[in-house]
Amino acid sequence: MPMPGTGGGPLTGVTVVSLEQAIAAPLCTRHLADLGARVIKIESPAGGDATRHYDDVVHGMAAHFVWLNHGKESAALDLTAEADREVFGRLIANADVVVSNLAPGALGRLGFAPDDLVARHPRLIVVDISGYGRGGPYDHKRAYDLLIQAESGSCSITGTPDAPAKPGIPIADVGTALYAYSSVLAALYDRERTGRGAVIPIAMLDVMGELMGFALNTVIHSGREPVPVGLGSPMVAPYGAYPTRDGQTVVLGTTSDREWRRLATDLIGRPDLAADERYARNIDRCARRAELDAVLADWCKRHDLDDIRARADAAGIGNARLNGVRALAEHPQLAARGRWREVGTPAGPVPALVPPALARGWPVVSGRVPALGADTDAIRAEVGCAPAATATPGQPA
Amino acid sequence: MPMPGTGGGPLTGVTVVSLEQAIAAPLCTRHLADLGARVIKIESPAGGDATRHYDDVVHGMAAHFVWLNHGKESAALDLTAEADREVFGRLIANADVVVSNLAPGALGRLGFAPDDLVARHPRLIVVDISGYGRGGPYDHKRAYDLLIQAESGSCSITGTPDAPAKPGIPIADVGTALYAYSSVLAALYDRERTGRGAVIPIAMLDVMGELMGFALNTVIHSGREPVPVGLGSPMVAPYGAYPTRDGQTVVLGTTSDREWRRLATDLIGRPDLAADERYARNIDRCARRAELDAVLADWCKRHDLDDIRARADAAGIGNARLNGVRALAEHPQLAARGRWREVGTPAGPVPALVPPALARGWPVVSGRVPALGADTDAIRAEVGCAPAATATPGQPA
Numbered sequence: 001m002p003m004p005g006t007g008g009g010p011l012t013g014v015t016v017v018s019l020e021q022a023i024a025a026p027l028c029t030r031h032l033a034d035l036g037a038r039v040i041k042i043e044s045p046a047g048g049d050a051t052r053h054y055d056d057v058v059h060g061m062a063a064h065f066v067w068l069n070h071g072k073e074s075a076a077l078d079l080t081a082e083a084d085r086e087v088f089g090r091l092i093a094n095a096d097v098v099v100s101n102l103a104p105g106a107l108g109r110l111g112f113a114p115d116d117l118v119a120r121h122p123r124l125i126v127v128d129i130s131g132y133g134r135g136g137p138y139d140h141k142r143a144y145d146l147l148i149q150a151e152s153g154s155c156s157i158t159g160t161p162d163a164p165a166k167p168g169i170p171i172a173d174v175g176t177a178l179y180a181y182s183s184v185l186a187a188l189y190d191r192e193r194t195g196r197g198a199v200i201p202i203a204m205l206d207v208m209g210e211l212m213g214f215a216l217n218t219v220i221h222s223g224r225e226p227v228p229v230g231l232g233s234p235m236v237a238p239y240g241a242y243p244t245r246d247g248q249t250v251v252l253g254t255t256s257d258r259e260w261r262r263l264a265t266d267l268i269g270r271p272d273l274a275a276d277e278r279y280a281r282n283i284d285r286c287a288r289r290a291e292l293d294a295v296l297a298d299w300c301k302r303h304d305l306d307d308i309r310a311r312a313d314a315a316g317i318g319n320a321r322l323n324g325v326r327a328l329a330e331h332p333q334l335a336a337r338g339r340w341r342e343v344g345t346p347a348g349p350v351p352a353l354v355p356p357a358l359a360r361g362w363p364v365v366s367g368r369v370p371a372l373g374a375d376t377d378a379i380r381a382e383v384g385c386a387p388a389a390t391a392t393p394g395q396p397a
Numbered sequence: 398m399p400m401p402g403t404g405g406g407p408l409t410g411v412t413v414v415s416l417e418q419a420i421a422a423p424l425c426t427r428h429l430a431d432l433g434a435r436v437i438k439i440e441s442p443a444g445g446d447a448t449r450h451y452d453d454v455v456h457g458m459a460a461h462f463v464w465l466n467h468g469k470e471s472a473a474l475d476l477t478a479e480a481d482r483e484v485f486g487r488l489i490a491n492a493d494v495v496v497s498n499l500a501p502g503a504l505g506r507l508g509f510a511p512d513d514l515v516a517r518h519p520r521l522i523v524v525d526i527s528g529y530g531r532g533g534p535y536d537h538k539r540a541y542d543l544l545i546q547a548e549s550g551s552c553s554i555t556g557t558p559d560a561p562a563k564p565g566i567p568i569a570d571v572g573t574a575l576y577a578y579s580s581v582l583a584a585l586y587d588r589e590r591t592g593r594g595a596v597i598p599i600a601m602l603d604v605m606g607e608l609m610g611f612a613l614n615t616v617i618h619s620g621r622e623p624v625p626v627g628l629g630s631p632m633v634a635p636y637g638a639y640p641t642r643d644g645q646t647v648v649l650g651t652t653s654d655r656e657w658r659r660l661a662t663d664l665i666g667r668p669d670l671a672a673d674e675r676y677a678r679n680i681d682r683c684a685r686r687a688e689l690d691a692v693l694a695d696w697c698k699r700h701d702l703d704d705i706r707a708r709a710d711a712a713g714i715g716n717a718r719l720n721g722v723r724a725l726a727e728h729p730q731l732a733a734r735g736r737w738r739e740v741g742t743p744a745g746p747v748p749a750l751v752p753p754a755l756a757r758g759w760p761v762v763s764g765r766v767p768a769l770g771a772d773t774d775a776i777r778a779e780v781g782c783a784p785a786a787t788a789t790p791g792q793p794a
Contacts, residue, residue, distance in 0.1 A: 010587035035583055050653060054632050055680075057619040064632070067610035136733035142715035146630050150638065150648040151717040153725040155628060157565025159556050164638075164719065165627050167564030168554030169608050176753075178575035183754040185582035186432055190407035190756075192589040198756035205730055206753040211566050212725060213464035213750070219722045220748060222454040226722055230562050231552060233543050235451050235461070241547065241561075251547040256447060283452075318539035320548040322561065325616045325623055328550040328609060333602055336533035351617060353610070356573075356603040357580040359587075359595035 008363050009036025014188065017091045018042065018072075018099040019079075021049050023145065023170055024129050024204070025101035026068040027177035032097070032184060033071035034355045034365055040091060040379060041069065041370070045076040045388075048372040059347035061369065066350060070343040071367030073375035076388070079110050083385075090383035092117060092124070097184055101129035104140045114199045124197040125187040127180050133203030143204055145170035152208035157215055157226045157234075164228060175207045231322070237285040238263075238292035241322050242300035249322035250300055250308050257281060259317060266315035268299045344368030405760050406433025411585065414488045415439065415469075415496040416476075418446050420542065420567055421526050421601070422498035423465040424574035429494070429581060430468035431752045431762055437488060437776060438466065438767065442473040442785075445769040456744035458766065463747060467740040468764030470772035473785070476507050480782075487780035489514060489521070494581055498526035501537045511596045521594040522584040524577050530600030540601055542567035549605035554612055554623050554631075561625060572604045628719070634682040635660075635689035638719050639697035646719035647697055647705050654678060656714060663712035665696045741765030 014037040018029045026041075026049070033039040043049050049069075054062040075091075077084040089112075092098055098117060100107050107113060107128065114126040131143020149155050149172050159165030180202050187198040209216070215226045226234060231241040231251065239253025254260040257280065264274035273295070279285050285292055300308060305321060312319040321327070334340065334353070342349040343366050354364050377387045411434040415426045423438075423446070430436040440446050446466075451459040472488075474481040486509075489495055495514060497504050504510060504525065511523040528540020546552050546569050556562030577599050584595040606613070612623045623631060628638040628648065635657075636650025651657040654677065661671035670692065676682050682689055697705060702718060709716040718724070731737065731750070739746040740763050751761050774784040 010583050010590075031579070053679075055615075058614050059618070063614035063618070064611045066614055132730050133734050136730045138730040141710065142713070144630075144652060144715055146628075146636060146650075147648055147715050147717035150628075150719045151725075151728075153720045153722040154564075154566055155638075155719060156721045159562045159627070160560065163557065163560070163627060165556045165562050165625070166629070167551075167566065167568065168612070168623070168625055168631075169551055169564065169568055171564065171566055171568055174608055175571070175575070178572070178579065179754040182428070182575065182579040182582055183756065185579055185586060186407050187756055189582060189586045189589065192586065193407075198758070200754055200756045202754045203734075205728070206736060206750070209725065209728075209731060209736065209750045210753050211571050212722065214461045215565070215722045216726050216750070217455050217460035217464055217747075218452075219726050221456070221460070226565070228562070228565055230556070230560060231543075231547075232563070233541075234565075239543060241552075251544055253543075255541060313538065316539070318541050318544050320544035322547045322552060323550045324553045325550040325609065325612045328548075328606065329613050329616050331548075331602070331606075333529050333533045333535040334606060337530050337600075339603060339606065350614075353603070353606045353613070356607050357576040357597060357599045359580065359584055359597045361595070 009034070009365055010362060011035040011037035011188075014038070014097065015095045016040065016097040016099060017088075017095045019102055019107070020099060021101060022051055023064065023068060023173035024176040024180065025099050026051070027174060028127070028180035028184070029099055030068050030071060031177075031181045031355065033367060034358075035362070036365055037097075039072040040375070041072045041074050042077050042079075042088065043074055043372055045078050045373065048074070048076065052372065058350060059345065061345060061347065066345060066369050067352075070345075070352060070369045071365055072370055073379065074370035074373055075376045075379045076373030077376070084388075085111065087380055087383060087385050088112070090385070091379070093121060094383070095124065096188070097125045097127070099127045099129070099180065099184070103142070104130050114201075118197050118199050122197055123191060123195065125184060125191065125200070126198070127184060127200045127202060129176060129180055129202045129204070131204050133206060134201060138205070145173040148172035148204045148208055152205060153212060153215065154208060157228050159228050160230050161227055171211065172204050172208055175211055176202060176204045179207050232289070236282055237289040238296050240293055240296070242297045244300050244305045244308060245302055246304040248305040250305055250319060251322055252296070252308070252312055252317060252319040254317065260285065262315050263317050267311055267317055268296070270295070341366055346371045346374075406431070406762055407759060408432040408434035408585075411435070411494065412492045413437065413494040413496060414485075414492045416499055416504070417496060418498060419448055420461065420465060420570035421573040421577065422496050423448070424571060425524070425577035425581070426496055427465050427468060428574075428578045428752065430764060431755075432759070433762055434494075436469040437772070438469045438471050439476075439485065440471055440473050440769055442475050442770065445471070445473065449769065455747060456742065458742060458744065463742060463766050464749075467742075467749060467766045468762055469767055470776065471767035471770055472773045472776045473770030474773070482508065484777055484780060484782050485509070487782070488776070490518060491780070492521065493585070494522045494524070496524045496526070496577065496581070500539070501527050511598075515594050515596050519594055520588060520592065522581060522588065522597070523595070524581060524597045524599060526573060526577055526599045526601070528601045530603060531598060535602070542570040545569035545601045545605055549602060550609055550612065551605060554625050556625050557627050558624055568608065569601050569605050572608055573599060573601045576604050629686070633679055634686040635693050637690055637693070639694045641697050641702045641705060642699055643701040645702035647702055647716060648719055649693070649705070649709055649714060649716040651714065657682065659712050660714050664708055664714055665693070667692070738763055743768045743771075
C-alpha cells in the first residue's frame with residue numbers, strides 16, 4: 001500500500017497538521033494530500049473524528065469518513081493532557097500548515113491560538129475555520145452544514161416555495177473546505193516570495209454569502225426574494241425536467257434566444273413558436289414559463305429518452321438525464337475516461353474517484369484511509385516522545 | 398475608483414487572460430483578482446459574456462455579472478478575425494495564466510489548444526474547463542449547471558423523493574470555479590519551484606463526482622440510493638425545520654448521542670426521552686425519525702423563535718433560523734464583522750461582500766465591474782496593436 005505523502009505531487013515536502021472533524025477541514029486537507037502533502041490528522045483517542053461513526057456501510061467504515069480521509073496519517077492525541085499537548089506542539093513546530101475546525105475558541109483554550117502560533121513560527125500557515133467568524137453576536141454559535149445553509153438563505157432558493165429544501169451536497173461544508181484549501185495554496189505561494197506565513201480565518205457564513213452573491217444582488221437592488229423553482233432554472237425559460245415516453249426524465253431547455261429558436265424549430269418541430277413574438281426574448285419566455293413547460297412536457301412524453309437526447313445534441317440543445325446516485329457510480333463518461341482508481345483502507349482497497357483539477361503530469365496520490373491512531377507511535381517517536389501509555393479515553397478535542 | 402490588479406495582494410504581478418462566460422471561469426478569475434492578480438476578460442464584441450444580459454436588476458446590469466466580474470478588465474476581441482487573434486496571442490505571450498470555459502474544443506479550433514500554448518510558453522498555466530472532459534461518449538455534450546447537477550445525481554439527493562430539486566446555488570458551476578481557482582494557485586506554487594507551467598483540464602462532471610463522494614460510497618457499498626430528506630439531515634436525527642409559535646421557522650437537532658440527551662433534558666424538558674433506550678443511539682433515532690420530529694415540532698410550535706434559540710444555545714444545541722435572502726443581506730453577523738464594502742461599476746458603487754478566506758493582512762481588493770470592452774484600446778496599445786476599427790459584430794467567441 002503506498003504511504004501517504006510520498007506521491008511526488010506539487011506539495012511534496014509540505015507537512016499539514018490538522019485538528020479536524022466532520023467535513024470542512026477534512027476535505028481541505030484531503031485535497032492537500034491529493035497534491036502530495038503529508039497530512040497528520042489529530043484525533044481524540046476517545047473515538048476520533050465523529051464522522052468515523054456516521055454509519056458502517058464501507059466494510060464497517062463510514063461513507064463520509066472514507067470519502068474524506070484517504071492519504072492521511074492519524075495521530076490519536078488527548079489534547080486535554082499536558083503530555084499530548086507537548087507532542088502536538090512539537091508537530092506544529094515542524095509543520096508548514098495547521099488547519100482547525102474545532103468548536104469556536106477551542107484552539108485558544110488549548111493554548112494554541114492562531115496568532116500566537118504564527119508569532120512563534122513565522123513561516124507557519126494557520127487556517128482557522130468557524131461557523132460565524134470571530135466577533136459579532138453569533139461568535140460562539142454552533143454551526144453545522146444544515147444550520148448555515150438555513151441561516152444563509154441557501155435552503156430558501158432550493159426546492160419549491162411551499163417546501164424549501166437543503167441541497168443534498170453539504171455546500172456550506174464543502175464550499176468552506178474549498179476556500180480553506182485554496183487559501184492554503186495562496187499562502188504557500190505567498191510564503192515562497194515573502195518568507196512569511198499567515199493566519200487565515202474562514203467563516204462558513206462568509207463562504208455562503210459569497211456563493212449567494214447573485215441572489216444577494218437581486219434582493220438588494222430589486223427588493224424581490226428569489227423564488228425556488230424545483231428542477232427548473234430561475235434565470236432562463238423554458239428549462240426543466242420532463243418525463244419521457246419510456247419512463248425516464250430528461251432535463252433540457254434553452255439559455256439564449258438563438259437556442260430557443262433552434263429548440264422550437266429543430267427539436268420539437270414548432271417553427272410557429274420560434275416565430276412567435278410573445279416568446280422571442282428570454283424575459284418574455286420566463287414570464288410565460290408555464291406555457292412553454294407544457295409544450296415541452298407534451299412533446300417529451302411522446303418520445304423516448306435516447307431519441308430526445310440524440311435529437312437535442314444534433315440541434316445543439318443542452319440535455320441531461322435526471323440521474324440517481326447509482327447512475328453516477330456507473331456513469332459511462334467516468335468509466336471511459338478512467339476516473340476510478342482504488343485507495344487503501346484497513347479493510348482493503350475500495351474504489352474512489354481521481355480528484356478533479358490535477359494538472360497533466362501530476363501524479364494521482366492514492367494513500368490509505370487510516371485507522372484511528374494508526375500512526376500515533378511513529379509520530380511520537382519522530383518528535384522524540386515516548387509511545388503513548390495505554391490510551392486514556394479523554395474528552396474529544 | 399481603484400484600478401484592478403493594483404491591490405498588493407499575494408498575486409500582485411500575476412496576469413490572467415480569461416476566455417470566459419457564465420459562472421465557472423468568471424468566479425475562478427474573480428477570486429484570482431481578489432488576491433491581486435490582473436485579470437483580462439476577453440469578450441465577444443457582439444454582446445460580450447451572455448451573463449451581462451441575464452437581467453437588469455443592478456442599475457441596469459445583471460445580478461450574476463456584477464457578482465462575478467468586479468476587479469477585471471474587459472477586452473472585446475472577435476476571435477474569428479485574424480487581427481484580433483493576433484492581439485489575443487500577444488496577450489497570452491505576456492500572461493501567467495490562461496483560463497477558458499468556452500464550448501468543448503473551441504480553444505483548439507481558434508488555434509490555441511492548451512498543449513500547444515504550454516509548448517510555446519513553458520511557464521504558462523492553462524486551465525481548460527469543460528462539462529464532461531475530453532474523450533468518452535459525452536465529450537462534446539453541452540453542459541450547464543442544471544444539466545450537470547441532473548446528470549450527477551445532485552438533484553436526486555435534494556428535495557423530496559417525489560420532488561427532486563436543483564440546489565439553488567449553482568454548485569456544479571461554483572464547485573468547478575473553486576477547483577479551477579485552487580488548481581491555478583497550486584500550479585503557481587509549483588512553478589515557483591520547478592519553473593514549469595501546466596495544463597489543467599477540469600470537467601464539471603468530475604467535480605460533481607468528488608462532491609458526491611459520500612453518496613457514491615453509500616450506493617457502491619450498500620446498494621441503497623440515498624433518499625432526499627427535504628430540510629432534514631440524512632445522517633442524524635432528530636434534525637429539521639420546525640415552525641415556531643411566532644410564525645418563524647427554527648432549524649435544530651442533534652449530531653451525537655450526548656447532544657441528544659442534552660436536547661431532550663435541557664431544551665425540551667423530556668428526561669424520559671433521554672433515558673429511553675429506543676432513542677439512545679443515532680442509528681435508532683434515524684429509524685424513528687418521524688416520532689422525534691413530531692416531538693420537536695410540537696414543542697417548537699409552543700415557543701417563540703428567540704426563546705428557542707436562547708435556550709438551545711444555553712443547552713449547547715445547534716440552531717438556526719430558516720432565512721430568506723433578504724435576511725442574509727441584513728444578517729447582523731455580516732454587518733457586525735464589517736463584511737460589506739463597495740465595488741465600482743459603470744453605474745456607480747454597489748455593495749459587495751468581502752471575499753472569504755483572506756489571510757490577515759492581505760488587502761481587500763475592490764476593483765470595478767468593467768463595461769464591455771472598457772479596456773480594449775488600452776490593452777491593444779499595450780501589446781503594440783492599433784485601436785480596433787469600429788467594432789464589427791461577429792459571432793460570440
